[in-house]
Amino acid sequence: MLEISNSYIIKLVLGCGVLKNKNKIYIILYCFFVSLIILLFTTKNSPFYAFNDWADANAFFTVGKSMMHGLIPYKDIFEQKGPFLYLLYGIGYLISHRSFIGVFLIELIVFTIGLYYLYKTLKMFLSTKSTLLILPIFIALLTTSRAFTHGGSAEEFCFGFFFITLYYFFKHFKVQELTFKEMLINGIVAGLVLLTKYTLLGFWIGFTFSIFIYYLLKKNLKKAIIYPLTLLFGMFIPFISFSFYFLINHGFAEFFHNYFTINITTYSVEKIKIWERIKELFNGFYSSLYTNPVMFYLIILTPLLIWKLKLSNKAKILYIIIIIMTILGVFCGLKFYRYYILFILYFSSISLLLIFNLFDISFNKINKYLYLGIITFTIILSCIYSYKYANYKSALFKPKSSYYQFEYAKILNNYENATLVNMGFLDCGLFTASGIVPSTYFFQKHNFDYKYFPLNQDSFDKYIKEKKTTHIVYVTKWSEVLLKEKEKLLFENYRLIGTNKQKYEERKYNIYLFEIKNTP
Numbered sequence: 456m457l458e459i460s461n462s463y464i465i466k467l468v469l470g471c472g473v474l475k476n477k478n479k480i481y482i483i484l485y486c487f488f489v490s491l492i493i494l495l496f497t498t499k500n501s502p503f504y505a506f507n508d509w510a511d512a513n514a515f516f517t518v519g520k521s522m523m524h525g526l527i528p529y530k531d532i533f534e535q536k537g538p539f540l541y542l543l544y545g546i547g548y549l550i551s552h553r554s555f556i557g558v559f560l561i562e563l564i565v566f567t568i569g570l571y572y573l574y575k576t577l578k579m580f581l582s583t584k585s586t587l588l589i590l591p592i593f594i595a596l597l598t599t600s601r602a603f604t605h606g607g608s609a610e611e612f613c614f615g616f617f618f619i620t621l622y623y624f625f626k627h628f629k630v631q632e633l634t635f636k637e638m639l640i641n642g643i644v645a646g647l648v649l650l651t652k653y654t655l656l657g658f659w660i661g662f663t664f665s666i667f668i669y670y671l672l673k674k675n676l677k678k679a680i681i682y683p684l685t686l687l688f689g690m691f692i693p694f695i696s697f698s699f700y701f702l703i704n705h706g707f708a709e710f711f712h713n714y715f716t717i718n719i720t721t722y723s724v725e726k727i728k729i730w731e732r733i734k735e736l737f738n739g740f741y742s743s744l745y746t747n748p749v750m751f752y753l754i755i756l757t758p759l760l761i762w763k764l765k766l767s768n769k770a771k772i773l774y775i776i777i778i779i780m781t782i783l784g785v786f787c788g789l790k791f792y793r794y795y796i797l798f799i800l801y802f803s804s805i806s807l808l809l810i811f812n813l814f815d816i817s818f819n820k821i822n823k824y825l826y827l828g829i830i831t832f833t834i835i836l837s838c839i840y841s842y843k844y845a846n847y848k849s850a851l852f853k854p855k856s857s858y859y860q861f862e863y864a865k866i867l868n869n870y871e872n873a874t875l876v877n878m879g880f881l882d883c884g885l886f887t888a889s890g891i892v893p894s895t896y897f898f899q900k901h902n903f904d905y906k907y908f909p910l911n912q913d914s915f916d917k918y919i920k921e922k923k924t925t926h927i928v929y930v931t932k933w934s935e936v937l938l939k940e941k942e943k944l945l946f947e948n949y950r951l952i953g954t955n956k957q958k959y960e961e962r963k964y965n966i967y968l969f970e971i972k973n974t975p
Contacts, residue, residue, distance in 0.1 A: 479571075482571060482574055483567065483571055485587065485590075486566075486567045486570035486571045486574065486590065487563070487567045489570060489590050489591045489594060489834065489837075490563055490566035490567050490570060490594065491563060492834070492837075492838050492841075493591065493594045493595050493598055493837060493838065493841045494559070494562060494563060494566060494594075494598065494606075496838070496841040496842045496845045496848075496851065497598035497599055497603060497606065497841050497845050497846070498559065498562060498598065498603075498605070498606025498607065499512075499555070499605045499606045499607075499847060499850065500512070500555035500556070500558045500559035500562055500606045500607050501559055501606070502556060502559065503851055503852060504847075504850055504851065504852075504853070505850075505853050505854060505855045505857070505858060506554075506555075506855065506858045506860060506861070506884065506887075506888070507555045507558075507605055507606060507607060507884075508605075508858065508860070508883070508884050508957075508959060509604065509605035509606070509607065510880065510881030510882050510883065510884075510899075510959075511605075511607070511608065511881065511882075512555065512558070512605060512606070512607035512608075513881075513882040513883065513884040513886065513887050514534060514881055514882040514899060515534075515536065515540055515541060515544045515607065516544050516547065516548060516555070516558065516886075516887050517532075517882055517886045517887065517893060517898060517899075518532060518534045518541045518544065518545075519541045519542065519543070519544030519545030519546075519547065519548050520544075520545065520548040520552075520886075520887075520892060521892055521893060522541055522542065522545040523545045523548055523549060524892045526892070526893075527701070527704045527706040527709075528541055528706075528710070529701075529706060529709040529710045529712070529713040529714065530701075530704065530705070530706030530709040530710070531706075531896070532893055532896060532898060533713065533896050533897050533898070533901075533911075534713070535713060535714060535717060535718050535901070536609055536651070536652060536714075537609070537649070537650040537651040537652055537653070537714060538650055538697050538700075538701075538710065538714075539647050539650035539651045539693070539697070540609050540612060540650075540651045540652070543558075543561055543612060544558060546561060547559075547560070547561055552890055553864075553887060553888060553889075553890050554887075555607070555887075558607055561612075562606065562607065562611065562612075565611070565612055565614050565615045566594065566614060566615070568614075568615035568618075568619070569614040569615040569617065569618040569619075570590050570594065570618075572615070572618040572619050572621070572622045573589075573590065573593070573618045573621075573622075573804055574586055574587075574590060575622050576618065576621055576622045576625050576804075576808075577589060577804075577808050579625055579626070579629045579630060580629075580764065580765060580808055580812060581808065581811055581812060582819050584819065584821065584826055584830075585811045585812075585814070587830060588811070588829070588830060588833050589804070589807050589808065589811055591833055591834050591837035591838075592807065592833065592837055593803070593804050593807055594837070595837035595838075595840050595841045596749050596750060596753075596803070596840075597750070597797075597800055597801075597803070598841065598845075599840065599841055599844040599845060599846065600749070600750050600797070600800060601793055601846065602750075602793055602794055602795075602796045602797035602800055603794070603797060603846060604793060604794045604797075604846060605846070605847065608794045608797065609651050609652035609655075610652070610655065610794060610795070610797040610798040611797065612651060613648050613651055613652070613655055613798060614801065616644045616645075616647060616648050617658065617798065617801045618801070618804075619640075619641070619644050620641050620644055620645075620658065620659060620662055621801075621805075623637055623640075623641055623662075624662055624665065624774070624777070625766075625770075627666065627669070628669075628766060628767060628769075628770035628773075629765075629766060629770075633666070633682075635681075635682070635685050638666070638682050638685040638686050638689070639685055639686070639688065639689040640689065641659070641662065641686055641689065642685060642686035642687060642688060642689015642690045642691075642692070643689045643690070643692050643693060644659075644689075645659040645686065645689065645690045646689060646690035646691065646692055646693035646694050647693050649690060649693075649694060650693055650694065650697055653714075653715075654784050654785055654787060655781075655784060655785065655798050656784055657780045657781045657782070657783055657784020657785060657787075658777060658780070658781040658784070658798070659686075660780055660784065661773075661776055661777030661778075661779075661780035661781060662777060663682075663683045663686050664773075664776070664777075664780070665770075665773035665774075665776065665777060666682050666683065666686075667679050667682070667683050668773060669769070669773070670682065672769070697710075698710075717908070720907075721903055721904075721907045721908045750800045750803050753803035753806040753807065754799070754800070754802060754803055754806065756806045756809065756810070757775075757778070757802060757803075757805060757806045757809070758775060760806070760809035760810070761774065761775065761805075761809065763809060763812060763813075764808075764809060764812065774805075778799075778802055781798070781799055781802075782799060785798055785799060858884075858888075858957075859953075859955040859957055859966055860883065860884045860885050860887070860888035860889075861888050862953070862955070863885055863888070863889070863928065863953055863955075863966075863968050864885065864888035864889040864890075866952065866953060866968065867885070867889045867891065867926060868889060868890075870925060870926070870970075872925070873889070873891060873925050873926055874891065874894040874895075874923075874924040874925045874926065875889070875891045875893070875894075875898075875924055875925070875926045875927070875928065876893070876895050876897070876898055876899075876915070876918055876923070876924045876926075876927055876928075877898055877899040877900065877927075877928050877930070878899075878900055878915050878927055878928070878929045878930070879900055879929045879930045879931040880899075880900050880930035880931065880964070881899050881900065881901070881902070882898070882899045883928060883930045883966065885928045886898065894923075894924060895914075895918055895923055895924060896914065897910075897911055897914045897915065897918075900912070900915070916944075919942075919944050919945050919948055919949070920944060920948070922948050922949075922971050924971070925970065925971050926968065926969060926970055926971070927945070927949055927968075927969040928966065928967070928968050928969075929942075929945070929966070929967040929968075929969065930964050930965075930966050930967075931964065931965055931967075932962070932963070932964060932965065933965065934965065935951070935954065935965070935967070938965075938967065945969065947972075948971065948972055949969035949970060949971055949972060950969065950970055950971075950972055951967055951968070951969055952968055952969065952970045953966075953967065953968030954966075954967055954968075955967075955968075
């Protein structure tokens with residue numbers, strides 16, 4: 456009777472037909488609907504926002520766009536994230552050339568997949584009624600946390616991958632042992648994460664370690680070795696595919712150097728003792744988590760409530776180890792950008808499971824019509840919460856005219872064959888708004904200390920000297936007077952044609968647009 460009632464609940468919520476046991480479509484539609492109504496308010500890629508001015512998202516979009524125009528990442532244009540992330544942004548560009556609507560659609564698909572696998576995970580422990588209630592609450596809390604920032608991070612695009620593997624972890628220890636095929640699937644997932652942001656692989660290392668320990672304790676040495684190797688083989692499938700792309704385009708060496716070597720060496724800090732490093736790592740984790748108050752309490756509840764879960768003690772301990780290994784992976788470089796913690800906040804979904812587990816029996820006793828009212832209220836409340844606590848609520852429904860990017864884009868688009876370079880700061884979004892594809896190897900100023908990576912700034916000095924581009928956008932806190940003093944050659948070779956001020960991440964910046972002198 457319970458399953459019949461649940462099918463009617465989903466039918467009423469979605470306005471669809473009766474859910475059959477083997478038919479997943481209505482659950483997927485529910486996950487899509489929940490993702491849509493929350494993300495419309497919380498990500499700047501949404502059509503509710505005129506523009507996503509986050510520098511990282513614009514840099515990803517610029518590289519993705521360049522890929523679609525035949526440029527080879529790392530070889531023809533410099534950046535440091537993984538090629539799969541750029542491919543996703545490139546697909547977003549094909550959908551919408553000068554906006555993030557295409558990226559939003561991909562974002563929506565990613566969250567739908569993630570919520571669906573979270574649903575499958577929660578269903579191992581809770582009734583359908585409790586599970587459906589958790590989904591809108593979780594995504595509303597997650598996307599309004601400080602860690603979500605603007606929308607479109609590498610961590611966010613690994614949302615679906617995380618919950619696919621989390622589902623298989625609990626399936627293995629709760630339902631039945633995984634098959635070689637399922638380990639292979641998790642390997643492919645891990646491979647795509649490797650090609651997105653490899654510091655997130657701590658989660659998959661922890662997952663593989665848990666499977667290894669499981670079979671080792673069962674004294675099944677064969678599976679203890681073969682299962683991790685199967686996952687590793689799965690990882691190589693996407694890696695080899697992208698490697699082939701770089702090899703045929705003579706860019707594999709640059710891919711490996713830029714994505715792995717530079718990321719590992721250039722952001723390094725002064726050498727410190729191992730215990731000091733561990734201390735700094737967990738201080739960074741704590742401070743990052745503390746800025747996300749609701750999620751903070753959910754995360755610290757996990758080790759306190761995990762023992763209430765109907766799971767073997769062995770699996771509970773391994774789950775805690777996975778969390779620790781994920782933290783170590785994310786913060787191993789001792790960098791603490793606020794969006795780093797987002798990937799770790801995905802574990803808070805299990806904290807919600809543990810809380811709802813206390814009331815699950817009560818929910819089962821509620822009749823379908825009362826439950827329909829409860830779930831409708833929960834969805835509406837989650838939607839209101841998302842609107843009220845969206846990180847950039849002030850930017851909701853703002854007109855395009857409030858963004859200098861579109862003003863400057865009009866100037867550039869009136870210029871025949873305009874070329875551009877973004878100096879002083881990361882990609883400000885002018886490449887996106889104008890549709891211009893970079894013509895220089897370095898198209899933006901990266902977050903590198905000059906002593907570790909002088910090539911970026913030295914290349915800019917060369918571009919100015921050689922008048923490499925028709926236009927330069929310079930983003931800085933410096934006043935025009937100070938900029939003239941610091942960049943004398945810039946003012947000799949280029950004329951200032953646009954000055955603007957805009958607040959970005961609570962800081963005020965001056966944005967100067969320069970045009971090459973002695974033009975026809």
